[in-house]
Amino acid sequence: VKQRITKLIKSSKLGSGVLNRPFTVGVEGNIGSGKTTFLEHFKNHEDVHISAEPVDRWRNLNGHNLLGLLYQDPQKWSFTFQSYVQLTMLQNHLNKIEKPVNLMERSIFSARYCFVEKLSRDGILSPPSVAVIDSWFHWITTKMNVDVDLIVYLRTSPEVVYQRILKRNRPEEISISLDYIKSLHELHEDWLYHKRLHKCPAPVLIVDADLDKTKIKKEYQRWEPNILNKKF
Ligand code: DCP
Numbered sequence: 001v002k003q004r005i006t007k008l009i010k011s012s013k014l015g016s017g018v019l020n021r022p023f024t025v026g027v028e029g030n031i032g033s034g035k036t037t038f039l040e041h042f043k044n045h046e047d048v049h050i051s052a053e054p055v056d057r058w059r060n061l062n063g064h065n066l067l068g069l070l071y072q073d074p075q076k077w078s079f080t081f082q083s084y085v086q087l088t089m090l091q092n093h094l095n096k097i098e099k100p101v102n103l104m105e106r107s108i109f110s111a112r113y114c115f116v117e118k119l120s121r122d123g124i125l126s127p128p129s130v131a132v133i134d135s136w137f138h139w140i141t142t143k144m145n146v147d148v149d150l151i152v153y154l155r156t157s158p159e160v161v162y163q164r165i166l167k168r169n170r171p172e173e174i175s176i177s178l179d180y181i182k183s184l185h186e187l188h189e190d191w192l193y194h195k196r197l198h199k200c201p202a203p204v205l206i207v208d209a210d211l212d213k214t215k216i217k218k219e220y221q222r223w224e225p226n227i228l229n230k231k232f
Contacts, residue, residue: 029154032161053105154209
């Protein structure tokens, strides 16, 4: 009976089987909210696999810096960029993980609900382009196993992350404005805090990520049992 159930579950969605999936945590938050620092904190934990965001791949696809192109000329390149983001996020979701917990930097969901949404509202992505990205998104999220079990929302204020972005000074991000960061903040808030507009794919754990690096460690430790699935 167990074998038949396993077969049924496996055939219901493409990708990794449901029974042997790790506890999958999506780490979300505005640009500069500290997702990388958060993942660093858990990197030596024996139960945890870290699926880092594929920014390096966005910066070098056969020699093309898609992230750089996006910021240089969003009108021209946002469809190319977001299509590739969707592919690389899907690949991250489908990675075979041997450890009990998979911590993922972002997910296919924030790409659609925050970034594509913003580009669409601003008229930078045209309606036909959004329709294509959406068709892929709908197919992927209904047919493939991109489930997450928990979302950690690194909640910040726009002013704080804006200062961090200025300080880290990534060449591609020089043109980012405070207004853009404020809009992305609102989109994250609508999705993960107010839970309106889009369906939340998992329960959300809210972490105060305005705290600086020394204080935030305590916040991580406080939530560690939830994040490592030792409490649910
Ligand atoms: N980006 C985008 N569209 C997406 C995902 C990311 O335009 N669907 C851009 C925004 C940033 C860069 O990619 O310029 C990386 O953004 P993230 O917020 O995902 O990663 P950070 O490195 O900024 O995270 P943190 O500072 O929280 O570690």
